[in-house]
Amino acid sequence: MTTNTTVCTEALYRWYRAHARELPWRNTDDPYAIWISEVMLQQTQVSTVIPYFERWIARFPAVKALAAADQHEVLRLWEGLGYYSRARNLHRAAQQLVERGTGFPSEPAAFSRLSGVGPYTTAAVMSIAFGHRLAAVDGNVKRVISRLYALDLDITSSAGLKRIAELAEQLLSDADPALHNQSMMELGALICRPKDPQCETCPLREPCQARLLGTPTAYPLRAPKAPTPHHHDAVALIYRQTELLIAQRPQSGLLAGLWHFPRIRGKTRAPTIATISNQLAQNYGLRVAPLANTPPCPKVDHAYTHFRVSLYPRLLALVGAPTTCLREDTEVTRWVAADQLADYPMSVADRKVAQAAGLGDARRA
DNA sequence: AACGCGGGGGT
DNA sequence: ACCCCAGCGTT
Numbered sequence: 001m002t003t004n005t006t007v008c009t010e011a012l013y014r015w016y017r018a019h020a021r022e023l024p025w026r027n028t029d030d031p032y033a034i035w036i037s038e039v040m041l042q043q044t045q046v047s048t049v050i051p052y053f054e055r056w057i058a059r060f061p062a063v064k065a066l067a068a069a070d071q072h073e074v075l076r077l078w079e080g081l082g083y084y085s086r087a088r089n090l091h092r093a094a095q096q097l098v099e100r101g102t103g104f105p106s107e108p109a110a111f112s113r114l115s116g117v118g119p120y121t122t123a124a125v126m127s128i129a130f131g132h133r134l135a136a137v138d139g140n141v142k143r144v145i146s147r148l149y150a151l152d153l154d155i156t157s158s159a160g161l162k163r164i165a166e167l168a169e170q171l172l173s174d175a176d177p178a179l180h181n182q183s184m185m186e187l188g189a190l191i192c193r194p195k196d197p198q199c200e201t202c203p204l205r206e207p208c209q210a211r212l213l214g215t216p217t218a219y220p221l222r223a224p225k226a227p228t229p230h231h232h233d234a235v236a237l238i239y240r241q242t243e244l245l246i247a248q249r250p251q252s253g254l255l256a257g258l259w260h261f262p263r264i265r266g267k268t269r270a271p272t273i274a275t276i277s278n279q280l281a282q283n284y285g286l287r288v289a290p291l292a293n294t295p296p297c298p299k300v301d302h303a304y305t306h307f308r309v310s311l312y313p314r315l316l317a318l319v320g321a322p323t324t325c326l327r328e329d330t331e332v333t334r335w336v337a338a339d340q341l342a343d344y345p346m347s348v349a350d351r352k353v354a355q356a357a358g359l360g361d362a363r364r365a
Numbered sequence: 366a367a368c369g370c371g372g373g374g375g376t
Numbered sequence: 377a378c379c380c381c382a383g384c385g386t387t
Contacts (some may be wrong), residue, residue, distance in 0.1 A: 041382040048373060082371025085385075118384045138382045158366065185382055194380060195376065254370070304371060348372065
């Protein structure tokens with residue numbers, strides 16, 4: 001590992017000025033808009049974020065509008081973007097700011113105290129909006145630095161992260177922080193890509209140790225990942241006349257705060273009708289029977305980061321009245337008409353299920 | 366220090 | 377069928 005190489009970042013900045021993409025959040029100096037963009041961009045690609053960013057800024061143009069919104073609407077606007085705690089944290093942070101009443105924080109210490117704001121977001125927003133000298137280290141920067149110095153450390157390890165943070169600060173040096181951070185990230189996105197890096201046109205090709213070794217894609221080093229489990233769940237589409245039962249998920253954990261159809265977990269195969277009706281009786285105090293004269297619904301496959309799931313939609317009819325309260329202690333439930341489903345924030349998986357069950361286009365209009 | 370947390374785009 | 381992405385909070 002060679003770390004005493006001098007890296008001339010002037011070439012990088014020239015490249016950035018010539019090749020940077022035009023992005024909606026680059027046409028503003030509004031710290032709020034920059035903050036929203038940085039949170040949306042966490043673990044999410046630029047092309048995915050753009051339409052969400054535009055809609056969000058149109059609906060919530062400033063901190064005050066966001067703080068005044070219902071969580072329901074906030075989640076609906078975020079629906080499909082994933083990592084929903086980001087939306088709930090933004091909402092909470094906006095309310096924290098309104099409570100403080102001191103305007104948008106221009107100091108890193110104050111900004112980083114907000115919900116959902118960690119080291120990366122602090123460095124990015126504070127450098128871009130206010131010029132603070134903080135190195136933003138995201139996935140792109142980790143890759144660029146790993147290659148630049150042919151870093152022989154697992155970047156998912158704390159030692160690897162620490163070393164990269166040191167090198168990132170060193171590279172920032174006395175450059176313009178906003179220009180430097182954005183240049184590094186843009187380089188990672190456009191040139192120093194995970195696969196097929198464009199070393200021939202890279203402004204840092206001269207000092208790059210990984211290129212010198214001839215194995216740029218060998219970096220960054222990363223520990224192998226564990227295999228992801230796959231389970232098979234039944235999804236209960238329970239009719240009471242023309243209405244369907246949906247439930248709101250708890251405020252923490254997977255898909256927190258979103259609505260879903262009752263789910264019956266199957267480890268290795270789809271739960272049987274007997275299991276489904278037992279579980280619904282236990283968990284919701286409901287008696288159900290298979291809906292007559294309905295063709296079987298196709299299963300829905302969905303992948304999450306840490307597991308995969310096959311979902312088996314089951315059309316059911318409520319028999320009699322609910323015998324207990326519908327788990328009002330832990331889970332809010334509601335009977336809704338099919339054409340009202342679109343009003344409730346739901347995950348992509350549940351939208352797919354609704355679609356597969358012929359409930360029409362339940363996606364947000 | 367390790368893990369949970371979504372979804373989509375690229376190859 | 378993988379890999380990766382402008383990370384953060386919890387345990």
